[in-house]
Amino acid sequence: MDPSSVVPNFVPQIITNFYPLAIIIAILTAAIGLSGVIIERDDFQKILIIQIVTYAMLIIVAAVGTDLAEALILPGLVVSLAEILAVTEVLIFREYIKRGISYPRLKEYKPIDMEVLKTAIPMTSLLCVVYGTILTGFTGGAVAGAGILIYLFIGEPKGLSHDFWEEMSGVSGLAWCLWLLGFLLYFLNPRLWLVALFMSGGGIIVKVALKFGLLGILNREEFNK
Amino acid sequence: MISATGTLPLISFYLGLTLLLIGGLGVVFGPKTSTEPIVRIINLTVPSTGVALIFLSYNYTLAMLTFLSVNPILYIIMIRAIIRLEEMGGSIS
Amino acid sequence: MNEITNLSGPIIGHIPFIDIVLYISPFSLALVAVIAAFTAFLALSKPELRSVTRFGEDVVRTTTVERKEARFRRFMTILCGIALTGVVTTGDLFNFALFVSLTGITNMGIFAGVKDAHVLDATFHYGLVLMICSLPLFGGVAMILANTGTLSMGVLANIHTNPILNMSRTLLLIGAIGEGALAPFFATKVEMIRAKGAPYINMMHLSSLMVFTRVIEVLLILG
Amino acid sequence: MAIEFVYAAAILMIVGALGGVLQTRPIDKFLMLAVLGDGLISIVATFGYLDVAMASSFMTFVGIIIMMIGLIRVLEIRKMRGELG
Amino acid sequence: MIGRILNSLAEPRVVPKIFAFAIAIVLVFSLPLPFHLNPEQVYPKPAPQLQMELAKKNIDISYNLAPYNRGGLPVDPDNRGIVKSQYKSPYEGWITAYLTPFSQWMRDVSYHLGTTIVAHPGGILDEILYYTRGLDTILESSILFTAFTIASWVILNRTRKMTGE
Structure with missing residues (x-):
């Protein structure tokens, strides 16, 4: 196996040719999104439009075309997710404060009755969780978290009370500690890199998946009252 | 080797850029978006597919996997906000 | 193994995390001292209770701050102090952007629990600015990376400037202004400062001051 | 052989994108989005990354649901509010 | 006149618009600049789809890691993967070549599972995200943690109490 054919010393020609076009389209997209932010009057819809701006940012980062760029995409993605989460909560709270508590109470919701929800959802969520466990790391956490989320969101979990999930969030805090410990071990003594790697990979999957699952249980209580 | 290596990423790259532009225009200026936030969310899937295609053309498959699996979580957050706001009575200015 | 030796001033020491290098110069040492002192002061102080009088009423009310809320805000303040320490000492450009983002989101967290429509309105718009400004921050950093091929400030200090670098530096400046809640036209900040529970909201002033100082230093280093 | 398949997927995706943006009724939009997602899955499969194709088929399904x-x-809430006032 | 402008600036809802406008101006005026990519980057990667084509033609089993094959032999510190990092470290390239038994089995079975193998412990991205640029990952996760804390605190202590649950 010739090493030079595996990893080149310079960025290949095709990626260099891609770069100007990608940047120009990203700038145009960003300009469209920003003009939408300027025009739009509704507060919530501004959040949706800003997603376009975030996509433009992802394209600008991705256009670099190295392994480093791929490693930099993941933090950008996570930052945008985190900000939209916090901002949406603040928006909902603000609307409650503004309109007061005495909005007209609506009747109880009917549970949604669709065939696909009963048959396909448990299988899909199980597959997502299994595949996410194989992946580990942040990617696996996101996949498994999406699986848990869709099950809690739609299915009818039996035997999982709210307290159980509160305890589970405590477990996620412990997992975070485990993950940090793995990192420190890695830096302090790189000879133990295997243990450190497994600690960090396992810790972050538990943390991310359980956090998303907590989000799911909050959603379920509000949807299917 | 030459043909496939050359053309496959090219097709996916140009297609992704096109989808990104179409989707951006659709999200911002598309029909009925200003009154119905859920239509805007549905339109958001078009540029996100474009971004996924661009990741694919650079062979960032892991980033693409993460991006695709973060998307449903994002939709859940947004739709929860929409339903809460609808309960309180419509749009906000 | 090459090391950072000169970044527009003498360097006392550096802490390498392989590619990410934290460094300490006399300048950043002073800033770190200020941040540590301020954060410790805020974390140890009790929340203030403010008296409110209203026109047409003969009553002076004392507002109260719940214990839970005070604890939450204290946690956010400490986190913001840690993030600011990182902003001041980091020697890697992308890391700098991430630290600035962390500062922004903790700033938002300090105000997220206030039960006041004006403050929440201002907080929400500040959050929108945070989301918009992730484009200039990360985009500017990525453009610098594409143009020079490195993210380390020690290498970037020796590279000559060109129009694209200038443009990405402008983007970086706008991004840092937005995320750090910087002064000139931040009416939002004035609204947010009307929140009760005074000592913690002072963290916002400190964070905007530090982020501004640091971003100017970074721009000077890049030039 | 494989190249022609790519072109078919590309046409599928363009049709799905244009239809998804230009339709106005949400249910029609969902159909067009399904076309778009199928195009994405087939183009990933042409690239040769079958695991990613599998995961993306899960994820598009979950998002549409x-x-x-x-x-x-939302429609239910609007109907109820119409009954209320 | 000036007073009116300043007053309109003092409203919080104007601030995001001003920022959006400023960024849009900078971006649009930079459109005619000659954007080009400097080919001397750290951590370069091979041309898209090259490794997949090689995997289809070659009998060499290590190309079944496509597109994340970065050289080196598994579990062999003397034969490391190729990593071109900024500052050299004595332990670089150790994880890149590492494969767990499960991922070895996956590599032997098929050449379509490269992404799963790399997302499993080991691989170039773990090397970058967990070793050479580890602080990035810590920060990213802390940002997510902070946002979750804010959101769940607001939900549990504010929004729920207001709806009377």
Whole structure:
């Protein structure tokens, strides 16, 4: 196996040719999104439009075309997710404060009755969780978290009370500690890199998946009252 | 080797850029978006597919996997906000 | 193994995390001292209770701050102090952007629990600015990376400037202004400062001051 | 052989994108989005990354289901509010 | 006149618009600049789809890691993967070549599972995200943690109490 054919010393020609076009389209997209932010009057819809701006940012980062760029995409993605989460909560709270508590109470919701929800959802969520466990790391956490989320969101979990999930969030805090410990071990003594790697990979999957699952249980209580 | 290596990423790259532009225009200026936030969310899937295609053309498959699996979580957050706001009575200015 | 030796001033020491290098110069040492002192002061102080009088009423009310809320805000303040320490000492450009983002989101967290429509309105718009400004921050950093091929400030200090670098530096400046809640036209900040529970909201002033100082230093280093 | 398949997928995706943006009724939009997602899956499969194709087929399904349930809830709430006042 | 402008600036809802406008101006005026990519980057990667084509033609089993094959032999510190990092470290390239038994089995079975193998412990991205640029990952996760804390605190202590649950 010739090493030079595996990893080149310079960025290949095709990626260099891609770069100007990608940047120009990203700038145009960003300009469209920003003009939408300027025009739009509704507060919530501004959040949706800003997603376009975030996509433009992802394209600008991705256009670099190295392994480093791929490693930099993941933090950008996570930052945008985190900000939209916090901002949406603040928006909902603000609307409650503004309109007061005495909005007209609506009747109880009917549970949604669709065939696909009963048959396909448990299988899909199980597959997502299994595949996410194989992946580990942040990617696996996101996949498994999406699986848990869709099950809690739609299915009818039996035997999982709210307290159980509160305890589970405590477990996620412990997992975070485990993950940090793995990192420190890695830096302090790189000879133990295997243990450190497994600690960090396992810790972050538990943390991310359980956090998303907590989000799911909050959603379920509000949807299917 | 030459043909496939050359053309496959090219097709996916140009297609992704096109989808990104179409989707951006659709999200911002598309029909009925200003009154119905859920239509805007549905339109958001078009540029996100474009971004996924661009990741694919650079062979960032892991980033693409993460991006695709973060998307449903994002939709859940947004739709929860929409339903809460609808309960309180419509749009906000 | 090459090391950072000169970044527009003498360097006392550096802490390498392989590619990410934290460094300490006399300048950043002073800033770190200020941040540590301020954060410790805020974390140890009790929340203030403010008296409110209203026109047409003969009553002076004392507002109260719940214990839970005070604890939450204290946690956010400490986190913001840690993030600011990182902003001041980091020697890697992308890391700098991430630290600035962390500062922004903790700033938002300090105000997220206030039960006041004006403050929440201002907080929400500040959050929108945070989301918009992730484009200039990360985009500017990525453009610098594409143009020079490195993210380390020690290498970037020796590279000559060109129009694209200038443009990405402008983007970086706008991004840092937005995320750090910087002064000139931040009416939002004035609204947010009307929140009760005074000592913690002072963290916002400190964070905007530090982020501004640091971003100017970074721009000077890049030039 | 494989190249022609790519062109078919590309046409599928363009049709799905244009239809998804230009349709106005949400249910029609969902159909067009399904076309778009199928194009994405087939183009990933042409690239040769079958695991990513599998995961993306899960994820597009999950996203469409979530949006559908949101739509049903929103319509329900509007109907109830119409009854109330 | 000036007073009116300043007053309109003092409203919080104007601030995001001003920022959006400023960024849009900078971006649009930079459109005619000659954007080009400097080919001397750290951590370069091979041309898209090259490794997949090689995997289809070659009998060499290590190309079944496509597109994340970065050289080196598994579990062999003397034969490391190729990593071109900024500052050299004595332990670089150790994880890149590492494969767990499960991922070895996956590599032997098929050449379509490269992404799953790399997302499993080991691989170039773990090397970058967990070793050479580890602080990035810590920060990213802390940002997510902070946002979750804010959101769940607001939900549990504010929004729920207001709806009377």
